Amino acid sequence: MDVAIARPPGSAITGALGIGVAVGVYGISFGVLAVASGLSPAQACVMSMLVFTGASQFAFVGVLAGGGGALAAIGPAVMLAVRNAAYGLSLTAILPARLRDRALSAHLVIDETTAMARAQSDPDAARRAFLATGVSVWVFWNAGTLAGALLGGGIGDPRTLGLDAMFPAAFLALLAPQLRRPGAPVAAVAGVAIALALVSFTPAGVPIIAALAGVVPGVLAAKGVRG
Amino acid sequence: MTWTALLALSAISYALKASGPVLAGGRRLGPQVRRTLDLVAVPLLAALILVQTVGDGHRLVLDARVPALALAAVLVWRRAPFLVVVLAAAATAALLRALA
Numbered sequence: 001m002d003v004a005i006a007r008p009p010g011s012a013i014t015g016a017l018g019i020g021v022a023v024g025v026y027g028i029s030f031g032v033l034a035v036a037s038g039l040s041p042a043q044a045c046v047m048s049m050l051v052f053t054g055a056s057q058f059a060f061v062g063v064l065a066g067g068g069g070a071l072a073a074i075g076p077a078v079m080l081a082v083r084n085a086a087y088g089l090s091l092t093a094i095l096p097a098r099l100r101d102r103a104l105s106a107h108l109v110i111d112e113t114t115a116m117a118r119a120q121s122d123p124d125a126a127r128r129a130f131l132a133t134g135v136s137v138w139v140f141w142n143a144g145t146l147a148g149a150l151l152g153g154g155i156g157d158p159r160t161l162g163l164d165a166m167f168p169a170a171f172l173a174l175l176a177p178q179l180r181r182p183g184a185p186v187a188a189v190a191g192v193a194i195a196l197a198l199v200s201f202t203p204a205g206v207p208i209i210a211a212l213a214g215v216v217p218g219v220l221a222a223k224g225v226r227g
Numbered sequence: 228m229t230w231t232a233l234l235a236l237s238a239i240s241y242a243l244k245a246s247g248p249v250l251a252g253g254r255r256l257g258p259q260v261r262r263t264l265d266l267v268a269v270p271l272l273a274a275l276i277l278v279q280t281v282g283d284g285h286r287l288v289l290d291a292r293v294p295a296l297a298l299a300a301v302l303v304w305r306r307a308p309f310l311v312v313v314l315a316a317a318a319t320a321a322l323l324r325a326l327a
Contacts, residue, residue: 014310015310038229043230047236050241053244070233087244087268090267090268103249106241106249109248160321165292166314168275171272172299181265181266191270191272200287208275213270214273218266219266
């Protein structure tokens with residue numbers, strides 16, 4: 001990684017805790033929804049521990065709530081999880097080299113950990129930010145799920161607290177330092193354009209996976225800069 | 228049935244996350260590959276920001292999230308601390324919804 005490019009967005013630990021708390025509130029609403037759509041509290045909790053990728057989990061219980069079967073619910077959930085494969089590739093250089101540690105940390109490869117790690121200026125800081133964010137988000141997400149599954153309804157909508165606006169703001173703050181890499185602004189604009197073009201008529205998750213193609217104009221632009 | 232689906236989804240989800248890091252192993256990557264991988268997260272996160280700001284299922288909607296993100300963008304540009312950016316966005320959206 002190029003040391004000159006990024007500045008760390010504040011302390012990684014503070015950021016990790018902040019994101020963890022916000023994720024925890026969504027964990028509560030996931031627990032509530034999961035139980036309301038027919039999962040047992042144990043199933044909701046095992047899902048948060050093992051699947052551990054929020055958008056997919058919400059999609060899964062959404063299909064169940066809409067009357068779909070559990071097997072039919074897998075499709076949309078997988079579509080939303082495919083982007084984690086691309087995140088895993090982008091994190092390959094900073095994950096631990098030992099196979100066992102690598103396999104364990106791979107479970108933490110999600111939106112939040114990728115954004116936090118990629119925003120750091122050097123590989124050591126990226127490793128710390130990845131781990132701190134991963135552990136924080138995992139703990140809060142599962143604690144939230146358990147609380148929501150046991151308490152059931154009666155919890156307010158996280159949107160009244162503006163928590164849904166927290167996530168894009170957090171990702172923007174984490175994307176900004178990465179935009180100083182050669183080709184990155186072009187890749188970002190292309191990604192937004194692709195997602196915007198697809199969002200109204202493709203299944204959820206597809207616009208974000210398809211945005212990966214934005215890497216191509218980004219790499220070409222970076223080549224142009226270097227000559 | 229639900230348990231089977233749930234464990235299948237867990238396995239697929241983990242396989243997706245682990246495919247890149249485990250297949251690549253601890254291998255050293257060439258500079259061109261590394262420059263490309265450095266860019267991979269950028270368009271994905273940019274698309275995620277878009278979907279989380281104006282997406283609502285299959286519809287695009289302009290609601291309280293848009294001014295919240297605009298304020299966040301100004302704060303990021305002014306180099307405000309991360310938590311300030313995130314909390315300001317949440318407060319803006321909450322306030323606008325309370326007023327609406």
